[in-house]
Amino acid sequence: MKIIRAKDYNDMSRKAANIISAQVILKPDSVLGLATGSSPIGIYEQLIKWYNKGDVDFGECTTFNLDEYRGLTAYHDQSYHYFMHKNFFDAINVPESRINLPDGAQMDAERECERYDAAIQAAGGIDLQLLGMGLNGHIGFNEPDDYFSKGTHCVDLTESTIEANKRFFESADDVPRQAYTMGVQTIMLARRIVIVVSGENKADIVRQAFFGPVTPRVPASILQLHTDVSVVADEAALSKSMDLL
Numbered sequence: 001m002k003i004i005r006a007k008d009y010n011d012m013s014r015k016a017a018n019i020i021s022a023q024v025i026l027k028p029d030s031v032l033g034l035a036t037g038s039s040p041i042g043i044y045e046q047l048i049k050w051y052n053k054g055d056v057d058f059g060e061c062t063t064f065n066l067d068e069y070r071g072l073t074a075y076h077d078q079s080y081h082y083f084m085h086k087n088f089f090d091a092i093n094v095p096e097s098r099i100n101l102p103d104g105a106q107m108d109a110e111r112e113c114e115r116y117d118a119a120i121q122a123a124g125g126i127d128l129q130l131l132g133m134g135l136n137g138h139i140g141f142n143e144p145d146d147y148f149s150k151g152t153h154c155v156d157l158t159e160s161t162i163e164a165n166k167r168f169f170e171s172a173d174d175v176p177r178q179a180y181t182m183g184v185q186t187i188m189l190a191r192r193i194v195i196v197v198s199g200e201n202k203a204d205i206v207r208q209a210f211f212g213p214v215t216p217r218v219p220a221s222i223l224q225l226h227t228d229v230s231v232v233a234d235e236a237a238l239s240k241s242m243d244l245l
């Protein structure tokens, strides 16, 4: 596990965007696993700038997002589908036909999760998976649990995640209670993983996830066992791990 130290959010975003853009330059038909949340927004902004300058081209890429709220249609302004189009896809040239997210409007969970896993497999698996991390160590929507999840599945969101995500909705009551998410195994099967973490409020969980024991109580801790993970974290997020670096 490589820890890449960044000064602040912007520096973190540029460093992670560099890794992603190198991936796409080296393998133009890369399968990219993408994430939502506030952490990756700066990365998408940077990649859009480089795309506009002609430095990186997404025309042959395929994308798979980590997760989607169950019960929100693609057109809902809080759906991850909407988020990704607004913050990234609409500004670059990845073909619409190669953009994949779980379908939040499909209420048959089993069918949707099977479809999604089959689509990832048919694309040849994920070359590079971008991740953020929740305050409780969740990745995608894999919440702390007694075991690590496997493939794409439907989860009940924890109170802490509902609380953390309510800022994007009118009230906590409007936050969907369930989501479809790639499983921990799906994430671990990605050939390369980049996880970005910023801010002092993540300092405790950074120490636990990347320097503590591997446990499903801190889902991101499993990344310690992956052979190609880069943790791009800013000084604030690393502020409680300095003695371990």
Ligand code: GLP
Residues within 6 Å of the ligand: 035, 036, 037, 038, 039, 040, 066, 067, 131, 132, 133, 134, 135, 138, 139, 140, 141, 161, 165
């Ligand atoms: C959500 C997403 C995660 C994301 C997490 C952290 O719950 N499902 O994929 O990593 O939020 O969000 P933020 O980057 O805003 O802290």
